[in-house]
Amino acid sequence: MPRTAVHTRQESLEKALELFWRQGFGATSLKDLEGALDMRPGSIYATFGSKENLFREALDRYAERAMAELERVMAAEKSPLGGLVAYVRLLGGVRDQTCQACMLVKSLLEFGEREQAARPRVEALLARMERRFSERLAEARSVGEISADLDPERLGRRLQVDVIGLRTYAQRDVDDRAIRELVEDIAREWERLRQ
Amino acid sequence: MPRTAVHTRQESLEKALELFWRQGFGATSLKDLEGALDMRPGSIYATFGSKENLFREALDRYAERAMAELERVMAAEKSPLGGLVAYVRLLGGVRDQTCQACMLVKSLLEFGEREQAARPRVEALLARMERRFSERLAEARSVGEISADLDPERLGRRLQVDVIGLRTYAQRDVDDRAIRELVEDIAREWERLRQ
DNA sequence: CTCATTCTTGAGCGATCATTCAAGTTGATT
DNA sequence: AATCAACTTGAATGATCGCTCAAGAATGAG
Numbered sequence: 001m002p003r004t005a006v007h008t009r010q011e012s013l014e015k016a017l018e019l020f021w022r023q024g025f026g027a028t029s030l031k032d033l034e035g036a037l038d039m040r041p042g043s044i045y046a047t048f049g050s051k052e053n054l055f056r057e058a059l060d061r062y063a064e065r066a067m068a069e070l071e072r073v074m075a076a077e078k079s080p081l082g083g084l085v086a087y088v089r090l091l092g093g094v095r096d097q098t099c100q101a102c103m104l105v106k107s108l109l110e111f112g113e114r115e116q117a118a119r120p121r122v123e124a125l126l127a128r129m130e131r132r133f134s135e136r137l138a139e140a141r142s143v144g145e146i147s148a149d150l151d152p153e154r155l156g157r158r159l160q161v162d163v164i165g166l167r168t169y170a171q172r173d174v175d176d177r178a179i180r181e182l183v184e185d186i187a188r189e190w191e192r193l194r195q
Numbered sequence: 196m197p198r199t200a201v202h203t204r205q206e207s208l209e210k211a212l213e214l215f216w217r218q219g220f221g222a223t224s225l226k227d228l229e230g231a232l233d234m235r236p237g238s239i240y241a242t243f244g245s246k247e248n249l250f251r252e253a254l255d256r257y258a259e260r261a262m263a264e265l266e267r268v269m270a271a272e273k274s275p276l277g278g279l280v281a282y283v284r285l286l287g288g289v290r291d292q293t294c295q296a297c298m299l300v301k302s303l304l305e306f307g308e309r310e311q312a313a314r315p316r317v318e319a320l321l322a323r324m325e326r327r328f329s330e331r332l333a334e335a336r337s338v339g340e341i342s343a344d345l346d347p348e349r350l351g352r353r354l355q356v357d358v359i360g361l362r363t364y365a366q367r368d369v370d371d372r373a374i375r376e377l378v379e380d381i382a383r384e385w386e387r388l389r390q
Numbered sequence: 391c392t393c394a395t396t397c398t399t400g401a402g403c404g405a406t407c408a409t410t411c412a413a414g415t416t417g418a419t420t
Numbered sequence: 421a422a423t424c425a426a427c428t429t430g431a432a433t434g435a436t437c438g439c440t441c442a443a444g445a446a447t448g449a450g
Contacts, residue, residue, distance in 0.1 A: 165360025197426035
């Protein structure tokens with residue numbers, strides 16, 4: 001009996017995610033969203049409630065995809081350490097994405113003040129990613145790939161710093177060769193942990 | 196014969212820098228600046244021309260200070276590599292600054308689109324910092340501190356990735372011990388290049 | 391067809407944005 | 421005291437911000 005919806009929630013979210021990722025929350029106006037989603041303000045608000053809520057949903061979707069990709073890459077490698085190295089190498093191919101830098105990191109820096117609404121979510125999603133790194137590094141240690149002296153938590157943090165640094169650096173206007181070399185250097189450093 | 200100015204350009208710039216660093220360009224309104232500089236719009240525009248120009252001057256000032264600190268730390272160490280390691284260790288004390296993350300990096304991510312006005316300047320300032328790293332690493336190589344096989348340019352990039360990653364990570368709501376351990380781990384990695 | 395339900399529209403809301411400028415204030419010089 | 425240049429003020433500008441809501445359009449059921 002209802003009028004058929006012309007857009008699915010998922011598709012709209014995808015388009016919003018792309019915009020927010022590229023431009024950030026503050027720099028993306030409702031007019032931008034109207035254009036990208038091909039929806040009028042009334043529809044957007046009926047569907048998503050507010051710009052901020054739409055952003056939060058986009059963030060969650062982004063993080064979900066990022067985690068899924070990490071799991072996919074890790075699952076393809078038997079070695080826990082090898083899986084993480086493969087993930088690092090994959091970041092070299094980031095150049096043809098919507099944006100080189102991680103959306104979580106962009107949001108973290110945009111919402112510097114802690115009282116900002118989306119900030120806790122950003123924190124939680126970054127923490128989850130780091131935790132996954134640490135878990136995998138703990139596995140690597142327990143199967144003897146890396147020294148028992150190493151602390152998986154410290155290594156997980158260290159890996160997140162590398163990922164953040166690499167992807168943020170890739171946002172600079174440098175040529176692809178530089179990025180490829182960088183990825184290779186970082187990947188080799190992690191390989192070197194193998195004992 | 197003129198009326199005595201109540202604010203010096205330098206002091207105003209300092210206050211603006213602090214605001215822009217913490218909040219970013221877009222999230223800092225003229226009302227914010229009016230409050231922080233204790234100046235009315237007319238004065239601000241008479242002095243700095245536009246919000247964007249004020250931001251650009253603040254950026255330059257930030258970069259100048261950052262470069263000066265790098266030079267200071269490096270000058271205090273005889274060893275070129277040691278100077279860079281000392282700089283990395285110093286980043287651990289970043290926690291009591293205006294903002295943990297580098298203002299250049301925050302700006303790089305905020306002005307993702309290349310057509311943004313301040314973007315080329317951000318690129319140039321980041322490139323200058325990296326170049327300085329590479330120069331110092333070239334010295335380290337020429338005095339035999341690190342292997343002749345290593346490429347100072349690649350290492351300079353690698354160091355900038357570490358610095359970007361570390362300072363951006365420090366923006367997260369993690370405890371100081373985590374940051375201290377991270378700085379130590381990164382510093383030790385660079386020490387390990389010493390042959 | 392009529393109706394009820396769901397979705398979409400877009401004009402318009404008050405607030406805030408960066409910016410301008412005519413008028414006011416100040417202080418040294420005459 | 422009068423003058424004038426330098427500096428500051430703050431009301432006002434048009435644009436744009438996120439958002440609302442009454443009205444319109446489209447569908448399936450009766």
